[in-house]
Amino acid sequence: xGKYEVTWDQYDKFRQEYNQVADEKVLDKTSEYQSxxxxxxxADAVSLPTPLxxxxxxxxxxxxxxxxxxxxxxxxxxxxxxxxKWLSKKTGRFYRLPTEAEWEYAARxxxxxxxxxxxxxxxxxxxxxxxDNSFYDDQDKGHPDFGAxxxxxxxxxxxxxxxxxxxxxxxxWVLDAYDEGHYAELAGKxxxxxxxxxxxxxxxxxxxxxxxxxxxxxxxxxxARLASDRSWQKRDPQFPKSIxxxxxxxxxxxxxxxxxxxxxxxxxxxxxxxxxxxxxxxLVSNDKIVRAIIDKDEQAEVTRKxxx
Amino acid sequence: MxxxxxxxxxxxxxxxxxxxxxxIPALGAAVLNRPASGAVRDRYKRTYSxxxxxxxIDLYDASDRVIHPSESDARPYSPKNTCKKCHDYDRIARGxxxxxxxxxxxxxxxxxxxxxxxxxxxxxxxxxRRWPGTYHPDALGMSTFDFVATFGSHLCGGPVASxxxxxxxxxxxxxxxxxxxMLCHAADRTYRHAEWARQIDNQxxxxxxxxxxxxxGIKGMARRLPDDFDAREVPDRGVKTRYDTRKFDDEGRVFxxxxxxxxxxACYACHTVRPTGxxxxxxxxxxxxxxxxxxxxxxxxxxxIDHHTVRGYPGEPHPAGDFARAFTCRNCHMEQAxxxxxxxxxxRFGAPRPLHRGLPPLHLExxxxxxxxxxxxxxxxxxxxxxxxAHNFGVPSQSRDSDDPPGIVExxxxxxxxxxxxxxxMTWPAFWGWLADGQVTPATPDSxxxxxxxxxxxxxxxxxxxxxxxLTPDEKRAVLGDAADQKPETLTxxxxxxxxxxxxxxxxxxxxxxxxQAFTALAKQPPGPAVEPVFVSGGxxxxxxxxxxxxxxxxxxxxxxxxxxxGHDVRPARQSLGSAGCTDCHARDAPLFYGTxxxxxxxxxxxxxxxPMHQWLGEDPRLLSAWEAAFVGRDFFKWVGVVTTGMIGxxxxxxxxxxxxxxxxxxxxxxxxxSPTDHERD
Numbered sequence: 005x006g007k008y009e010v011t012w013d014q015y016d017k018f019r020q021e022y023n024q025v026a027d028e029k030v031l032d033k034t035s036e037y038q039s040x041x042x043x044x045x046x047a048d049a050v051s052l053p054t055p056l057x058x059x060x061x062x063x064x065x066x067x068x069x070x071x072x073x074x075x076x077x078x079x080x081x082x083x084x085x086x087x088x089k090w091l092s093k094k095t096g097r098f099y100r101l102p103t104e105a106e107w108e109y110a111a112r113x114x115x116x117x118x119x120x121x122x123x124x125x126x127x128x129x130x131x132x133x134x135x136d137n138s139f140y141d142d143q144d145k146g147h148p149d150f151g152a153x154x155x156x157x158x159x160x161x162x163x164x165x166x167x168x169x170x171x172x173x174x175x176x177w178v179l180d181a182y183d184e185g186h187y188a189e190l191a192g193k194x195x196x197x198x199x200x201x202x203x204x205x206x207x208x209x210x211x212x213x214x215x216x217x218x219x220x221x222x223x224x225x226x227x228a229r230l231a232s233d234r235s236w237q238k239r240d241p242q243f244p245k246s247i248x249x250x251x252x253x254x255x256x257x258x259x260x261x262x263x264x265x266x267x268x269x270x271x272x273x274x275x276x277x278x279x280x281x282x283x284x285x286x287l288v289s290n291d292k293i294v295r296a297i298i299d300k301d302e303q304a305e306v307t308r309k310x311x312x
Numbered sequence: 313m314x315x316x317x318x319x320x321x322x323x324x325x326x327x328x329x330x331x332x333x334x335x336i337p338a339l340g341a342a343v344l345n346r347p348a349s350g351a352v353r354d355r356y357k358r359t360y361s362x363x364x365x366x367x368x369i370d371l372y373d374a375s376d377r378v379i380h381p382s383e384s385d386a387r388p389y390s391p392k393n394t395c396k397k398c399h400d401y402d403r404i405a406r407g408x409x410x411x412x413x414x415x416x417x418x419x420x421x422x423x424x425x426x427x428x429x430x431x432x433x434x435x436x437x438x439x440x441r442r443w444p445g446t447y448h449p450d451a452l453g454m455s456t457f458d459f460v461a462t463f464g465s466h467l468c469g470g471p472v473a474s475x476x477x478x479x480x481x482x483x484x485x486x487x488x489x490x491x492x493x494m495l496c497h498a499a500d501r502t503y504r505h506a507e508w509a510r511q512i513d514n515q516x517x518x519x520x521x522x523x524x525x526x527x528x529g530i531k532g533m534a535r536r537l538p539d540d541f542d543a544r545e546v547p548d549r550g551v552k553t554r555y556d557t558r559k560f561d562d563e564g565r566v567f568x569x570x571x572x573x574x575x576x577x578a579c580y581a582c583h584t585v586r587p588t589g590x591x592x593x594x595x596x597x598x599x600x601x602x603x604x605x606x607x608x609x610x611x612x613x614x615x616x617i618d619h620h621t622v623r624g625y626p627g628e629p630h631p632a633g634d635f636a637r638a639f640t641c642r643n644c645h646m647e648q649a650x651x652x653x654x655x656x657x658x659x660r661f662g663a664p665r666p667l668h669r670g671l672p673p674l675h676l677e678x679x680x681x682x683x684x685x686x687x688x689x690x691x692x693x694x695x696x697x698x699x700x701x702a703h704n705f706g707v708p709s710q711s712r713d714s715d716d717p718p719g720i721v722e723x724x725x726x727x728x729x730x731x732x733x734x735x736x737x738m739t740w741p742a743f744w745g746w747l748a749d750g751q752v753t754p755a756t757p758d759s760x761x762x763x764x765x766x767x768x769x770x771x772x773x774x775x776x777x778x779x780x781x782x783l784t785p786d787e788k789r790a791v792l793g794d795a796a797d798q799k800p801e802t803l804t805x806x807x808x809x810x811x812x813x814x815x816x817x818x819x820x821x822x823x824x825x826x827x828x829q830a831f832t833a834l835a836k837q838p839p840g841p842a843v844e845p846v847f848v849s850g851g852x853x854x855x856x857x858x859x860x861x862x863x864x865x866x867x868x869x870x871x872x873x874x875x876x877x878x879g880h881d882v883r884p885a886r887q888s889l890g891s892a893g894c895t896d897c898h899a900r901d902a903p904l905f906y907g908t909x910x911x912x913x914x915x916x917x918x919x920x921x922x923x924p925m926h927q928w929l930g931e932d933p934r935l936l937s938a939w940e941a942a943f944v945g946r947d948f949f950k951w952v953g954v955v956t957t958g959m960i961g962x963x964x965x966x967x968x969x970x971x972x973x974x975x976x977x978x979x980x981x982x983x984x985x986x987s988p989t990d991h992e993r994d
Contacts, residue, residue: 135769135771136766139762141762144535144536220769241710
């Protein structure tokens with residue numbers, strides 16, 4: 005399990021590389037088009053935020069912070085999964101989002117209390133960023149609408165297993181769909197970890213865990229769940245709405261997990277790729293696929309650091 | 313004697329010299345100073361042509377140096393130093409849109425600036441003009457810089473922020489916000505108001521005019537620079553201006569596409585008003601009848617070089633006197649307004665003279681023209697609107713909702729100082745404040761937002777979050793019984809009403825609870841002795857009860873609404889009030905008297921002030937009812953009158969005819985008097 009939430013600095017590497025690949029595709033397609041072998045397909049309206057949304061998001065990111073260790077936020081679960089795919093290809097090691105059960109197991113770190121540090125919500129200030137301590141006195145900082153925001157990852161105490169920001173900062177994507185009664189159905193049964201996953205069939209609702217900078221202390225409990233919602237992309241000016249970006253979810257980020265035992269290659273795609281028809285349609289119509297530019301030396305270096 | 317005679321030549325000589333020394337210089341001066349054949353000399357060149365001068369001009373920066381666009385350290389152009397070479401900039405900058413210091417010219421109330429802060433539910437009317445109900449920025453502790461940073465997106469610069477060197481604080485970093493002449497006088501559509509607003513938001517005041525006109529790309533934000541930033545010391549960190557050299561000719565001059573009379577779109581940048589609701593229904597909107605007829609805003613709202621734009625209402629204080637007053641509705645359309653020199657000023661642009669057939673003249677005395685002809689036709693309740701100044705129109709956004717503060721409604725019919733009824737726009741102040749000796753002093757949002765956030769758990773929008781009252785399953789079951797598990801769309805009308813009532817009740821309880829928490833928190837940090845925290849909203853003042861256990865709502869002058877008359881859009885005669893008859897107004901359900909005006913502000917619906925229009929007008933509802941009764945069956949009675957009059961006429965005619973016949977018979981066959989002959993016959 006990742007010690008920290010994935011940061012903008014890390015996520016931007018994925019974006020930049022994706023852009024690079026996208027640019028090459030544009031060049032390819034352009035030359036094909038010019039030579040009369042292809043119809044133009046270089047319009048990219050979906051995978052990255054359009055300038056229309058960037059007008060609105062720029063001041064938000066400016067206030068929230070996007071360099072130097074701030075958690076990546078406001079991205080969809082699909083984008084987070086694609087990041088894990090890219091990271092896996094890049095490093096040669098399998099990464100994916102945690103399942104909901106895995107996440108809670110890691111958050112509790114062997115504890116049974118509401119928070120991994122005990123029962124007293126007053127102590128949350130030392131362990132996480134939440135409603136009571138995420139406010140900025142400086143008007144230029146934080147989300148302009150809220151006057152508050154996330155902080156750099158790892159700036160509070162970790163849980164007993166050394167994981168930072170499991171309570172608060174940004175809520176974290178897990179693989180599961182949100183089903184209020186899912187765990188009640190499994191109660192008392194002996195199931196494998198894979199069977200415990202509530203695999204999504206729709207884009208909404210899916211689960212985010214851990215609470216965030218805008219949550220009350222109760223919302224940051226190890227057991228607290230939050231469901232994703234269409235309102236998170238309310239202001240998206242694109243049509244169809246982006247499957248990569250949300251406009252109103254600056255409280256949602258993610259962290260990655262790398263299982264000790266890798267699944268077979270064919271199973272990996274289930275953890276990475278689009279799992280709804282709506283997402284797949286968008287991808288097919290826009291001819292998108294995540295590519296990683298693999299540098300073996302870099303891969304070895306990353307793997308070594310990861311092992312450390 | 314001889315001595316006197318002997319001295320006479322000397323006296324004459326003395327008188328002559330004296331005369332010459334006075335008169336000759338005076339004549340000389342008069343001759344020398346005489347303008348050449350009708351020309352008026354001043355320091356500014358003029359073309360005297362109706363055709364606008366084509367402006368290929370040098371640009372000057374704030375230090376009055378010519379701008380060389382290719383220089384890496386080129387600074388933004390200064391409208392003041394560029395335009396003042398040929399125009400009386402100093403005089404222009406004291407015009408109505410820019411000047412705030414001449415109280416004589418403040419005139420009747422206009423739309424104030426509304427200082428809005430969602431998290432604290434604040435909407436404070438602010439103005440440098442002494443308009444009733446508004447707060448002077450100084451009274452709020454709002455610095456000039458804060459004023460410009462807050463409202464600058466729709467502020468066209470001017471004295472309040474134009475002289476950065478004399479202004480304190482961050483103006484040294486942001487630069488001055490000079491009057492940007494091109495904001496109104498750009499002829500083409502390349503002037504970008506949204507860019508102007510963006511630069512103001514970045515606190516790049518001095519760069520706004522350059523960016524909006526598209527002369528240069530601007531990199532950097534002054535708002536990220538420290539107060540003591542000095543670009544000379546750290547040139548790499550400052551805001552950079554990169555001129556588009558394609559816009560400059562070989563001699564470094566730029567083409568300014570200038571139009572003398574501002575186009576309507578320039579006015580709309582700050583004076584757009586729209587009803588809330590579905591924006592796609594805008595196509596149903598009709599423009600002002602004057603615009604439809606081909607007039608422009610500046611045809612009536614015109615100005616001379618002093619830029620005292622005519623507002624166009626009766627009694628307007630204006631330096632141009634009679635001439636400016638000729639642009640009221642009445643003077644253009646009805647009266648033969650004349651200047652002091654006898655020239656008729658009415659009937660401009662061929663303004664038609666209205667017939668007002670059947671309208672008792674009393675109406676023209678007691679109502680303004682706008683009462684029947686301006687704004688939307690009144691309906692059951694005053695409608696909610698948004699304005700460019702209050703809701704930052706011109707800046708693209710997906711985030712505007714109908715409920716966005718500040719809340720403004722129209723039309724509200726009120727009497728003005730002359731007791732004339734006219735339509736107005738109305739808004740209600742909302743703020744946290746301190747009550748001492750009966751006076752309320754607003755607290756600035758900055759000073760209370762941290763405290764209130766913790767106390768009330770408000771995240772983003774006080775008003776919106778008040779409405780988020782949710783019933784627990786048990787509460788829902790208590791209201792709906794077994795139907796509690798049903799989907800909302802399957803509930804009966806009665807169940808829905810019961811559910812709404814329960815939700816409203818819960819919202820009201822939550823409101824009181826939040827207010828008490830806030831009062832408790834604020835009372836711990838009072839700004840002075842013997843002050844009490846209060847909240848003003850929705851036409852009421854809220855304070856903690858004496859025992860501190862409940863919230864008390866009261867009337868207070870600080871909670872009174874702020875109003876300003878509306879003039880547009882003007883509706884044509886056939887859409888005016890009264891065009892369908894007297895009962896447009898004189899009926900039991902006529903919106904003019906019985907439309908409802910409900911205060912808008914962060915408070916539950918049932919706590920906000922809501923009153924019928926006649927109450928705002930000060931009309932006695934019993935007298936109104938009695939008067940309206942006279943209009944019940946008026947058409948029938950008119951026919952009865954006509955028929956009765958006809959019948960009386962017929963009877964009279966019959967009687968007259970009968971009398972005439974009798975008279976004629978009598979005339980032709982007079983009563984036979986005994987003649988002597990007859991007598992003799994007897």
